[in-house]
Amino acid sequence: MRDLFSLAGKTALLTGASTGIGRHLAGVLTEAGARVALGARSVDKLEERVAELSDTGGQTVALPLDVRDPASIKHYFDAAEAAFGPADILVNNAGVEAGVKTYLTLEDSGWDDVLETNLKGLWLMSREFSRRTAAAGRTAGNIINISSILAGRQQKGVFPYAVSKAGVNQATKIMALEGAKLGIRVNALAPGYIYTNVSKALLDSDQADDVRRSIPQRRFGEFRDLDGPLLLLASDASAHMTGSVVVVDGGHSVSSL
Numbered sequence: 001m002r003d004l005f006s007l008a009g010k011t012a013l014l015t016g017a018s019t020g021i022g023r024h025l026a027g028v029l030t031e032a033g034a035r036v037a038l039g040a041r042s043v044d045k046l047e048e049r050v051a052e053l054s055d056t057g058g059q060t061v062a063l064p065l066d067v068r069d070p071a072s073i074k075h076y077f078d079a080a081e082a083a084f085g086p087a088d089i090l091v092n093n094a095g096v097e098a099g100v101k102t103y104l105t106l107e108d109s110g111w112d113d114v115l116e117t118n119l120k121g122l123w124l125m126s127r128e129f130s131r132r133t134a135a136a137g138r139t140a141g142n143i144i145n146i147s148s149i150l151a152g153r154q155q156k157g158v159f160p161y162a163v164s165k166a167g168v169n170q171a172t173k174i175m176a177l178e179g180a181k182l183g184i185r186v187n188a189l190a191p192g193y194i195y196t197n198v199s200k201a202l203l204d205s206d207q208a209d210d211v212r213r214s215i216p217q218r219r220f221g222e223f224r225d226l227d228g229p230l231l232l233l234a235s236d237a238s239a240h241m242t243g244s245v246v247v248v249d250g251g252h253s254v255s256s257l
């Protein structure tokens, strides 16, 4: 029972590991025993995190990654394999938002950046992971997509972001259906609001208190709220889960209309 959530002997790929939630999750995966390949564009920040984690005995590597660029993805997978061998787990965490924009005020570039990072990048990473899993003759793989409660609820000013996350939930379910024959499980973790670059426009605004009061638990999330749910999905404890969206939001998405 003690080892139910252990990741000992596993290799994990983690996108968007330079700041915010991804930076935190790198520590959670490492502490559970995984070797972790931290990917993002800001390699200096990844290297800082790798140095911190190696001080605590973690096996990690910092690798440049732009999830919008197929050549960068290939290079990232090659480098991660060279460091740790084939990956067992992929955490698709990289994500951006476009600032406070409605569908009327959003420019094409904002749409493209958000959809290419949050949705197309997640698909490209998942496809590469799954192809390599199959080509190596492996019979198991585990993909965790970081979604959001905005996948299923509405708010003004987050148009492309919410659309991208709705796509992430549906991508999760279809990849679960199609990946099962390869032994690949695909689940999503959908946090509510946690203070980071992605959420600070709202959480620093005058609306923040009203939003907090609308959450049944009356508080925003903290990084550590994701630890247990992440380990559930990343470990064999969730062996019979695929196609699930695990919501971690203090009840926000079931708040009263």
Ligand SMILES: NC(=O)c1ccc[n+]([C@@H]2O[C@H](COP(=O)([O-])OP(=O)(O)OC[C@H]3O[C@@H](n4cnc5c(N)ncnc54)[C@H](OP(=O)(O)O)[C@@H]3O)[C@@H](O)[C@H]2O)c1
Binding pocket: 015, 016, 017, 018, 019, 020, 021, 022, 039, 040, 041, 042, 043, 065, 066, 067, 068, 092, 093, 094, 095, 096, 117, 146, 147, 148, 149, 190, 191, 192, 193, 194, 195, 196, 197, 198, 199
């Ligand atoms: N904070 C919240 O309230 C909240 C709630 C629900 C879901 N989420 C989701 O949580 C995930 C992490 O976001 P966060 O809140 O932690 O914000 P964050 O601190 O801004 O982190 C975003 C991460 O994504 C990386 N990234 C962005 N574009 C990338 C690209 N093209 N290629 C590779 N990496 C890229 C960034 O690194 P570089 O810039 O160095 O590349 C950074 O590490 C996102 O998917 C977000 O949608 C956040």
